[in-house]
Amino acid sequence: MKRNAVLLALTCILFQNLVFGQQDKTKQVKKWTIGGILVNEWNYYNYLGSSTVSRNYFNGITIKRHFKSFTARTGMEYINLIAKQGESSDLGYKAVGYLNESMVRAGIEKGMVVKKKFRPYMALDLAYVRSNSDITYNSFGAIYIPPVRVMSVKNSYGLMPALGLSYTITNALSVSFETRARFLFNQERYKRYYLDEVTNNKRRYSDINWNRIGGITLNVRF
Numbered sequence: 001m002k003r004n005a006v007l008l009a010l011t012c013i014l015f016q017n018l019v020f021g022q023q024d025k026t027k028q029v030k031k032w033t034i035g036g037i038l039v040n041e042w043n044y045y046n047y048l049g050s051s052t053v054s055r056n057y058f059n060g061i062t063i064k065r066h067f068k069s070f071t072a073r074t075g076m077e078y079i080n081l082i083a084k085q086g087e088s089s090d091l092g093y094k095a096v097g098y099l100n101e102s103m104v105r106a107g108i109e110k111g112m113v114v115k116k117k118f119r120p121y122m123a124l125d126l127a128y129v130r131s132n133s134d135i136t137y138n139s140f141g142a143i144y145i146p147p148v149r150v151m152s153v154k155n156s157y158g159l160m161p162a163l164g165l166s167y168t169i170t171n172a173l174s175v176s177f178e179t180r181a182r183f184l185f186n187q188e189r190y191k192r193y194y195l196d197e198v199t200n201n202k203r204r205y206s207d208i209n210w211n212r213i214g215g216i217t218l219n220v221r222f
Contacts, residue, residue, distance in 0.1 A: 030221040033064040035176070037077060041213035062217055064109065071109040073123065077215075078102050097135035104128050105160060119166040129156040129184065149193040158184035158206075162214055172221050180214035182207075 037059040060077030079101040104127070111121025131154045139145035162180035169175060185206045192199045 030172070031066050033062075033066070033174075033219050033221045035062040035064075035217040035219035036060075037062065037075075037215045037217050039213060039216040040077065040079070041211055059215070060103075062215075062219075071111070071121075072107075073109050073125070074104075074106040075125075076102075076104055094138045095135050096138065097133065099131065099133040099135070101129060101131035103130075107160075109164075111164075111166070117168045119168070121164050121166065123162040123164065123178075123180075125160045125162065125180075127156075127158055127160050127182075127184075130154070131156070146195055150190055151193075152188060152190035154186055154188040156184040156186045158182065160214075164214075166219070174219045174221065176215075176217045176219060178214040178217070179210070179212055181210050184208075 040059050059079070060075060062073065062075040064071050064073045079099070081099045082097075105125040107123055107125030109121050109123040111119045113119050131152075133152045134149070135152075136147050136149045138147050160180050160182050162178050164176055164178035166174050166176040183206075186204065188203050188205075190201055190203075192201065
C-alpha cells in the first residue's frame, strides 16, 4: 500500500512539472478532437484466461479540448469479455462466463509535434470504473474439483497515467496509440457458489496494472 502511494505521488509530481513547465507546440487552429476507440486491451492476470483484447464493435469515445499550454480530455469506455468453454484460466481451472466493465475518465494531456506528423504525449486521468462479472470455474486434469461460480460487482476509483503517440493523416484526421497504467482503489461485493454453500463477501483493496494497449483511436479534429 505504501509503495503504491509513493509511486502515485511521484507520477503526479513528474506530470505536473512537465505539463505546466512549457507550452504545447501543437497548432491551435483546430481546438477540438473527437475520437473513436478502435482497439483496447484489458489485463486481468489470467482472470479470463490470457490477457484479452476487447471483442466489442465499439469500445468507447474520447473528447479533447486543446489550449495553449495543455489539452483537457475526457473519455468513456466499455469492455465486454466472454470466456468460453475450453479457454484456460489460472490455477488449473477453465473459466466460463463474462465480464463487463464501464469507465469514465477525465484529465490533462501534454504533447509536442515532431516533424509535423508525429505528436508524442503524456497524460494523467482521474477515473471511475464499474464492473460486473459472472464466472464459473471448472477444474481440469487428473483431480476433479466441483465447479465454483462467482458473481461480482466492483466500483473502482483512481489515477491513470498514460503515454501516447498520435500520427496526423490529414489536416483533420489522425490516429493515436496509447499505453497506460491503472492505480485503482477497489470496493467489491461478490457471491460465491460452491456445492450447496452460498457465501456473500465484501473486500476493499488497491492494485496497479498496466494496459499495454490503452487504446488505438481514430480521431477527427475541428
